[in-house]
Each structure stands twice: as structure tokens, then as C-alpha cells.
Amino acid sequence: AKSVGGNTWRFFAADMAPRASQKAELEGELRSALKRQEFVLYYQPLIDLRSGGVVGAEALLRWRHPRRGILSPDAFLGLAEETGLILPINEWVLREACRQGVVWQETGLGVLRIAVNLSPIQFRRQKVSELVRDVLDSSNLPPASLELELTEGILISHDEQIVTQMELLRSIGVSLSVDDFGTGYSSLNYIRNFPLHRLKIDRSFVKDLANDPRALAIVRTIIDLGHILNLQVLAEGVEEEAQLAMLRAEGCDEVQGYYFSRPVPSESFAEWLTTRGG
Ligand code: C2E
Ligand code: CA
Numbered sequence: 001a002k003s004v005g006g007n008t009w010r011f012f013a014a015d016m017a018p019r020a021s022q023k024a025e026l027e028g029e030l031r032s033a034l035k036r037q038e039f040v041l042y043y044q045p046l047i048d049l050r051s052g053g054v055v056g057a058e059a060l061l062r063w064r065h066p067r068r069g070i071l072s073p074d075a076f077l078g079l080a081e082e083t084g085l086i087l088p089i090n091e092w093v094l095r096e097a098c099r100q101g102v103v104w105q106e107t108g109l110g111v112l113r114i115a116v117n118l119s120p121i122q123f124r125r126q127k128v129s130e131l132v133r134d135v136l137d138s139s140n141l142p143p144a145s146l147e148l149e150l151t152e153g154i155l156i157s158h159d160e161q162i163v164t165q166m167e168l169l170r171s172i173g174v175s176l177s178v179d180d181f182g183t184g185y186s187s188l189n190y191i192r193n194f195p196l197h198r199l200k201i202d203r204s205f206v207k208d209l210a211n212d213p214r215a216l217a218i219v220r221t222i223i224d225l226g227h228i229l230n231l232q233v234l235a236e237g238v239e240e241e242a243q244l245a246m247l248r249a250e251g252c253d254e255v256q257g258y259y260f261s262r263p264v265p266s267e268s269f270a271e272w273l274t275t276r277g278g
């Protein structure tokens with residue numbers, strides 16, 4: 001603010017100050033949210049398209065803000081990544097999701113695959129494989145029941161460290177999926193180089209499936225590509241019967257979306273699963 005003229009400065013300051021202070025306030029709240037146990041996980045079912053059975057659940061983070069209500073990750077994930085708070089937050093997510101997975105197994109709800117979203121920052125700053133090993137050990141969740149979701153951004157980087165971490169994760173026995181597939185980068189080379197298990201087709205393609213032949217062409221191509229490379233393919237964001245029918249016809253393996261259930265708290269998930277009959 002030194003070199004700008006009076007009027008300009010005032011205009012600029014008036015415009016920026018509230019945003020900066022709001023951000024500072026949010027950061028302060030974010031810092032104490034873990035201690036105050038304000039985070040909670042919601043779960044959304046993962047459905048096998050052939051059997052129609054529930055094969056897993058994706059854990060999705062929510063912040064029960066004392067004044068603002070339930071906040072979605074979009075409202076705070078950016079700041080959490082900027083400040084590095086994403087590291088302790090995601091560690092909590094991992095521990096909590098594994099703990100819940102074991103509870104469901106022990107209460108007879110069946111062996112579900114628990115899918116957890118990882119942040120690119122974790123791969124850059126943490127030995128993710130050591131964290132995962134520790135979390136599995138202390139929760140007693142079988143490694144095969146844990147799936148880690150990564151975005152294309154992590155996979156595209158030519159960092160040896162990331163390849164090593166992924167190979168270690170694979171040796172532990174957890175599975176790895178590519179989230180939001182098709183939206184990140186045009187290079188497909190990384191699919192060959194990483195020990196992946198599943199592609200998750202981004203919901204932007206699924207959304208237009210029934211009325212845009214180009215969306216159908218892309219979905220069909222991703223399913224074929226996945227299968228040729230021995231990967232499972234899941235379609236995200238299924239909201240309508242018509243989308244489901246088309247995905248079934250195309251040979252998609254699994255689906256997820258509001259058509260079955262929105263992400264819900266663990267108790268509601270268990271209830272939904274029980275009334276659905278497995
Ligand atoms: P994502 O991993 O792609 O998760 C799917 C998002 O799509 C979720 O949004 C979910 O509520 C929404 N969704 C599911 N089915 C449908 C549908 O049929 N229609 C529509 N319109 N939306 C659907 P959510 O829960 O707000 O999460 C947003 C993003 O935040 C996630 O996208 C993920 O990238 C990130 N995220 C969520 N939890 C965590 C976490 O624990 N750690 C990290 N690092 N990121 C997380
Ligand atoms: Ca995800």
C-alpha cells in the first residue's frame with residue numbers, strides 16, 4: 001500500500017480487508033476444529049453394477065461449524081491445503097474411516113471397502129505409506145478393505161518419491177484409484193507406470209450421458225481403456241435411472257451417486273444398508 005495513491009489505496013483496502021480478515025478468522029477456526037472435534041465423516045455407498053450389492057463406502061469430510069452449520073470440503077479444503085492443516089486433518093480422516101470400517105465389520109454389516117481421499121500435499125510432505133501402515137495396524141482394518149483415492153495431479157508429476165510411495169502402498173495391500181478421471185491431464189502415460197486398481201469416471205461425463213453422444217463416447221472409451229489395462233471402472237455422480245442403464249450396458253463395474261444415496265453420517269449409512277437388505 002506504499003506506492004499507490006490515496007484514493008486507489010482506500011478503494012483497494014476497503015475491498016480487500018474483509019476478505020483477508022474473513023480468511024484469517026476461518027484459519028483460526030480451522031486450527032481449533034480438530035481439537036474441538038468438529039470434523040465428521042459422511043459416507044456414500046459404492047455399488048457393484050452386476051450384483052446390485054453395496055461393496056463399499058467413500059468417506060467424505062464435513063466440518064460441523066459451530067455457527068455456519070455443516071460445511072462441505074469446497075468451503076475449507078483450499079485453505080487447509082494452503083496452511084498445511086490438511087495433513088493433520090487427513091490423518092484424522094484416515095484413522096476415523098478405518099475405525100468405522102472395523103466397527104461395521106464387527107457389527108455384521110459386512111466387509112466393506114472404505115475409500116478415503118488423499119491430498120496431493122500428503123504425498124509431497126509425508127511418508128504416506130508409513131502413515132497408512134500405522135493406521136491399519138492400530139485400527140486392525142484388513143489392508144484389502146482400504147482404498148486410497150488420488151487425483152491425476154499426483155500421478156502426473158515425475159517425482160520418484162511418489163512412485164516409491166505408491167509401490168510401498170501397493171505392497172501393504174491397499175488399493176489405489178484415480179479420482180475425477182478424465183478431467184485433469186491429457187497424458188495417459190501415468191496409467192502404465194503406477195500400480196493402480198480403479199478409475200473413477202468424473203461425474204461431469206456421467207451427467208450428460210443420456211443426452212450427449214460425446215459424453216457417451218468418452219465414458220465408453222474410459223471403460224474400455226480401464227478394462228484393457230486390467231483396471232476396474234467406477235462411474236461417479238449417477239443420479240438417474242437412464243444413466244444407470246447406459247453404464248450397465250457399457251459394462252461399467254461400479255457406480256456411486258445420489259440415485260442410491262447422498263453422503264450421510266455413519267449411523268444413517270448403517271441404517272440405510274440394513275433396510276436395503278445388504
Ligand atoms: P470427490 O472425491 O470427487 O467426491 C465426490 C463428490 O461428489 C462429493 O462431494 C459428493 O457429495 C458428490 N456427489 C456424489 N454423488 C453425487 C451425485 O449423484 N450428484 C452430484 N451432483 N454430486 C454427487 P463433497 O462431499 O462435497 O466433496 C467434494 C470434494 O472434496 C471431493 O470430491 C474430494 O475431492 C474432496 N474431499 C472430500 N473429503 C475429503 C477428505 O477427507 N480429504 C481430502 N483431501 N479431500 C476430500
Ligand atoms: Ca473421491
Ligand code: CA
Nearest residue numbers: 136137138140
Ligand atoms: Ca493391529
Ligand code: CA
Nearest residue numbers: 179180200236
Ligand atoms: Ca471424484
